[in-house]
Amino acid sequence: MPVKTLNLNLWQLKYYRVATRFGLLAEACLALLLFPVLRGLSMFQLLNIEFAASIKYHVWFGTGLIFFSLVHGGSTLFIWTITHHIEEEIWKWQRTGRVYVAGLISLVTGLLMWITSLPQIRRKNFEVFYYTHHLYILFLVAFLFHAGDRHFYWVLPGIFLFGLDKILRIVQSRSEICVLSANLFSCKAIELVLPKDPRLNYAPSSFIFLNIPLVSRFQWHPFSIISSSSVDKHTLSIMMKCEGDWTNSVYNKVEEATNSEKKINNMAVRVEGPYGPASVDFLRYDNLFLVAGGIGITPFLSILKELACKNRLKSPKRVQLVFAVRTFQDLNMLLPISSILFNPIHNLNLKLKVFVTQEKKPSNGKTTLQEFLAQSQVQSIHLGTDEDYSRFPIRGPENFRWLATLVLITVLTFLGFLIGLSHFFIPSEHKNHSGVMKLVASGAMKTAKEKVPSWVPDLIIIVSYVIAITIGGLAATILQWRGKHREAPRMSKEEVIKPEERNFTELKPIPLIEEHEIHTGERPKLEEIMSEFEKNLRGWSSIGVLVCGPETMKEDVASMCRKWPQCFGVEDSGRNRMKMNLNFHSLNFNL
Incomplete structure (x- = not known):
């Protein structure tokens, strides 16, 4: 909701802006959250930091994300409550701008994942922790609709590499x-x-x-x-x-x-x-x-x-x-x-x-x-x-050149589909000879005041991401299949110590x-x-x-x-x- 329509006094306006800054801090934590849990594409190995040791950074960023999100969301709800706009805004799905109900979904989902990851729960009920943590998909999609595509690009690198890393692990482990x-x-x-x-x-x-x-x-x-x-x-x-x-x-x-x-x-x-x-x-x-x-x-x-x-x-x-x-x-x-x-x-x-x-x-x-x-x-x-x-x-993770090639293929695919779909679905602006701004989309003329719904570029990002990760998975499967069929030394029973x-x-x-x-x-x-x-x-x-x-x-x-x-x-x-x-x-x- 625009600040002007809230009719805030000075302290309420300052508090509202502070709440917005906490949202940006939560966004910064999210941008770094997924890098420590990368396995096949881990950057921490370049610093000779083990995966087990890098997990603590994921915990720190996750805790910071939840703390800043709680302050951001709680403060926003507080301002809406004292200005009597909470019932009007909390359940409304805005056509343009930030979608606040998506932010609420993201906050509740993130809080649930954080609670079930506490040591007291994770060690005694690992299944609860494991399955609840898969809500990260809902969390990220809700964050995209809440923050918008421009803010999502700041956190996209970590999410992109995490998705590709997940596909690589699925490809590696699909063979029994x-x-x-x-x-x-x-x-x-x-x-x-x-x-x-x-x-x-x-x-x-x-x-x-x-x-x-x-x-x-x-x-x-x-x-x-x-x-x-x-x-x-x-x-x-x-x-x-x-x-x-x-x-x-x-x-x-x-x-x-x-x-x-x-x-x-x-x-x-x-x-x-x-x-x-x-x-x-x-x-x-x-x-x-x-x-x-x-x-x-x-x-x-x-x-x-x-x-x-x-x-x-x-x-x-x-x-x-x-x-x-x-x-x-x-x-x-x-x-x-x-x-x-x-x-x-x-x-x-x-x-x-x-x-x-x-x-x-x-x-x-x-x-x-x-x-x-x-x-x-x-x-x-x-x-x-x-x-x-x-x-x-067991063949183990692939080498650096193999991984770099796969990342390059996936990034180029994502950018290609992102640009192509944006050009097709989002109208482009140009001026006619009389200097009047017009929008051309699907052969129809629109006025400059009309805006594309905010969910359109969000869906374009999701579709481009899914297509790129899918193609990356297919490329990984082909590259691994070629490597698997190379002649490898065979072992015999005599070379292995038998249990007897x-x-x-x-x-x-x-x-x-x-x-x-x-x-x-x-x-x-x-x-x-x-x-x-x-x-x-x-x-x-x-x-x-x-x-x-x-x-x-x-x-x-x-x-x-x-x-x-x-x-x-x-x-x-x-x-x-x-x-x-x-x-x-x-x-x-x-x-």
Whole structure:
């Protein structure tokens, strides 16, 4: 509604203008909102920022968007109320200008998405969060009709790339691959082994998004990769802990195959990724201090596997792993790296401290970590057929040139349809010989006072966007089809470790006394462990401190790093003076 028709006094006019400025701030947040959640087209990877770390920017922009929108919408409704125009304006769909009812729809939709994304709801009811977040389509369409095409162009780049990124992920994940094998651990954790293209390399601590149609055709969940592409050329492994309905369903489906005659054949999954850091950043440190809690151990499994196969000249000299769990059964999650822990052939200077917080002693009576893991029970199930070892392996995201070509094709298509449809449906202005302004549209003459309805250019943007994204999806499908049919190295059964041959419990005894420690009934005292770790270092040392676990654990590790003396002399037994530099990194195992 024009300000002049509201008959506002001075303070009301100023307040109304402030409300309008808050709307512009919400628009700025929306312009940046979708960039952090891009996966295949992520710009944060150019800055070496992981996808999991960039999610926090999406949360910040989303919170800012809702706050500014609430102030903008609430203040506007307040002005309408005190001027007795609210019933007149709130439900009216204006022919030209801003559509206020669309703004109300956008505000309510955005608020609903924000509430269901709060950690208290998202972690306990992920399905509610997941399905509610798909209301973003209604939110963006309502915003377009409310703000108009001119304001929408400011936020269009992020929306455009997000739509194309979504299409790319659909194209990548439309092919189903079959799980080769599964390993069920007694701690209600499950390891899935998937086939991958041997040319696909990924950095440790990477993750994938997984969909299992047998459980749900629509739900996608992120899982850390526990394998290393330097070691496992043809397979990729993930581990999930049963802490929700979806993961429990996966565990039960696989477990049923071992307890009944009805065997699951060709357990099909869809995969997005892998996504992760652009480089192996942890190799630049002289030493590593790793802290994990529960299922947070999964990123470190891939890191330790990578370190075990690296040249010792380029790897950290010492590695301290602190692993905190609730029960002894949770220690079974260390089985994938049991050969690294107890086999000296890997030549990895690794020391492990385990803290079991809720139990005093294991039920099997074993006192050492090696004895406990040797008695652990693992059910290994072979799910793949002969064809599954080379059929539709995980290929990973495409290269930069491929993505740049696709973006260029889609942008040119969008601009072409936008210009063409605008020229056809929106009349153009020109002057006749008498100097009278006329509008020509579809062969009919109109006066200059007549305006095109505001929904016409809005619909043109939507139609052009849908056509461009569709053509981009077709181009991506064709390009991927051509790449898939190129000759790729095939793997055979002999090149893949079969589940029958992966006997986790066959641990060879080592001649030295086991250095790994188990502490029961207590939590790790990080400062004491770091002090002990520091005593074994000589000279200047850079230490990479990586943590993955609950938020309280991350806060404790960050607090320790802030308190610890950094970049200045620390007494070393009264003889030497050494320098330490602690570099804190937080890894996420859930998004």
